[in-house]
Amino acid sequence: MAIPYEFGYEKPLTLEEAIQLLGKHGKNARVLAGGTDLANEVKQGFRVPEVLIDIKGIDSLRKIEIIDDRLHIGALVTFNEILESKAVQDNAYILYEAAGLVASNGVRNRATMVGNICSAVACMDSAAPLLVHDATIHCLSVDGQRDVTVQKWFVDNRKTAIGEKELVTHVSIPIPKLKYAGAYQKMMRYSGEDLSQANVGVLLFSDGKCNVAFGSVGPIPKRSPKLEAFIKEKGINSQSIADAKEMISKIIAPITDVRATKEYRMHMTKVMFERAINTAVERLKKPKLITKK
């Protein structure tokens, strides 16, 4: 498809070069990694930058590694690379589960997880897993390194806490010391590739702590401390799940759009919450599986 808009193109080969370019162009630049969101926006003239900074030449951003009890995922790591990573499967299974539901195989070959949370479209799949895992987003600019917790990362639909001159280099996830298990549920209109109309992430620990995140049911994905405290206090049983489902009505505020009505989104979020928590309970029973390094 022809692009009738003009823009500059830079391809730095080092991190240093990249942040210098971002320092120079700031908000007039956009960073190109997988490009699966960006290319569409440029083609449609929706957000055309003066200059595209293509970071695909910076190999150091293409790594998944475990450093000091944290799982690091670089800015160029694609969803299919996440799916192929034993480190992710062992230490953040819920992220692996969510990655398998992102778009189609072809898109997953290109799309990156960091790009997903930088585009920050409300229906993204990466947010709920990162939220329940208390991930940190690591930003770099000419002014130095800055770390942002995932809780503070999402500001609004398509808006994050990233600075104009900043590049996200990687995301890191603390590897829990306790035994834990997670589950991800995504509401889709069919079995093929779809953008989630709602999603739920649950991470359950052996001490009864339970992290819960809701995605695609508001401008930003979010955790619910109130719900988490309730589960921790009451334990997991049919009554507490029923009560927690009632609480969800007040926690999320889904909208009606071309993909689904708010009524169905609300209902499905409750069903998915129940299914996710039951799955997590089952998974926690299995002998595990705390892999380190």
Next chain:
Amino acid sequence: MEEYKFIGKSAIRVDGKEKVSGAALYTDDLEFGPDLLYAEIVEGPHAHAMILSIDTSEAEKVPEVLAVVTGKDFPYNFGLYMKDRFIFAQDRVRFFGEQIAAVVARTPQAAKKAAKLVKVSYAPLPKVLSPIDAVKKNADLIHPDLENYEHVPWFFPKPKSNIAHHRKIRKGNVDQGFKDADYVLEDTYEVPRYSHCAIEYHAAVAKYDHSGRLTVWASSQSPHTQRNLFANALAPLGLKHNDVRVIAPHVGGGFGSKAGVTMEIIAAAVAMKVQGHPVKVLWNREREFYNTYQRLGVVAKLKIGVKKDGRITALHHELFWDAGAYVEYGANVVNAVGLSAIGPYKVENASIDSYCIYTNLPPGGPYRGFGYSEFLFGLESHMDRIAKHLGIDPIEIRRRNAIKEGDLTAYGAHMNPNGLLQAIDAVEKEIKWSEKLKSSNPDIAIGKGFSLFWKAPAMPPNASSSCFLKMNEDASINLLVSGMDLGQGFLTVMAQIAAEILSVPTSKIRTENPDTDRNPYEWQTVASHITWGCGNAVKKAAIDARDQIFDLIARTNFLPKDMLYLEDEKVKCKSDPSFELALRDFVINGIQMEDGTFKGGPIIGRGSFMPEYTSTNANPETSQGGHPNVHYTVGAAAAIIEIDKQTGKVKVKKIVEAVDCGKALNPSLVDGQIVGGIMQGISTVLYEDMKFDHRGKMLNPNFTDYKIPTALDVPDEIIPIIIEVAQPDGPFGARGMGEHTMIPVAPMIANAIDNALGIRIKTMPITAEKICLEILKKEKE
């Protein structure tokens, strides 16, 4: 039973290797050299508005732009059955996204840039977005000039209204029929618009050269009909039919969307303004949705009366079609349904009113099934509900009412031979209808559903096909036809027919997509008529060639012609077993006589076919008296589904479908049509959900939000069943079956949902969301 060597065998597709290897070229793949220009369209941002002015001056200044054209350049009407369409909007825009102007430039970038600079001022008009609103008193008129449009004699437009056509059936005594009924069920069913979703976009390249001829390369189901419409529409510019040439490369899916003429006329017209240059018009996915054809939407009011034993005493079917802004093709969908909306049943007393209604939505047109999927959704839902009320098995009620050979159709003609009862029996057995199923998971409900289907080709009474068959030195054959292989395997089947008559294997027969200069006339590849219609033409051409061969042998070898036959590419003689002569020895160079002279010459077969018993002459108030349809194809289908009661999600476990194709010329291609049709049916009932906003703008013209199934959504099991009750005038008994296969799916799934949950859904699509909200509503009650 006659033994065939090539017919009834699953011959390998002649186009298979080329396509699966990726070597096949489609219109957008063709190279046209450095003179190629690109056209970009300026679209109207209103569903209904007057065009006050168009200023192209800024666009013309963009470098590399050669021409900017508007409706003023082409003040011509065109259309297949009614000339109500324009190349570019004239004084009025009638749907959101309609083409207003085009920019022609050396690059697509320049054309796009310039298109954004065309300034159009509009005076918006009140818009009509539903057929029910459009027929209200004082509704705004979308075509104030309706009465002036030329149309085929079987249409009945109502001047000064939005009704472009009204097909009426009046048969028997309907009032008495309802009085005689023990039970009458009346309800309304709604089926919205759908999109074809062919994977290949519409594409057309046109060149008006310095010899004065217009060549159009187009992704097409209808090369000759396109040539006819181009020549007619552009006749004021001096074109004759033989000046126009349409070349049709491979097609990446049609489903009706590439029949007739839509965007191709833009390429043809624009090329006339830049003589010597080929001009490419390439649609994108968005325009595939809102500016080709869409399947028409319908609101169907249905009333059926029955006796206690389930026998139908009367039927009244009123259909209000949302036909869109232009109905030049879509009005015939309305007509076809008007003639057939009794379904495959014997109904003595029937009245049908099928209204073609203009709305300010994209033009409605042909789509696989041609209206039958739409009305059978209601009718087959209705039959299930009646059976349930009477306590009769849903299959039994259909068996009791099934139409049989010789029964009268709604318009009073006799029903053709058919295997409807065999299809019912075969499906009932294969699906194990009486077996009760229950899931061990309390969240899962299991349901079974059943549906019949029928459909006739909807064609002008004189729609025809023809064929040239050229034999070569080695007895290989070039078979020239103008039907299109749309993926159904048409070319392969034509080769099989010629092979059977001439004993030349299909591997030695080359059939390719047409060029209207070289290949003989074909009406269109639509209506599931092509195997039957073009197949008859091919058979005639092959018999013509065979006659020439036998004549030659008879006069050179002094053998009785009626004793000659062909076998293994040789002429043999029943009365003289010692005689045999290979075709390759004479089909081009003739047969040398003792005196050294030669007799014969190249064997060239010719066949043309037109049904000579069809007629649309009928009383417009009753539709009695004519014979508009050549035949009906019938069948039955059943499904087993699982529903997740918490989410409303449907998983189709098994589908069985039996279709009476008269004779399956290539059984594996028939199976392919059944599987493909079932998937398209599943798609329309469960997933596809077209949405418009209050402005009449389509909200989901993309596969992000308009869902068609993937491999993950295919049922666990699909069982195709072939029934063969020969069609007397079909080639080897064959009749069409391509479109039919999707028709039963929607009502069958609706019936299965009711069977599983006791919830009757009367509007399509039946998405998981719709089912789930209905379950929640029922739980509250």
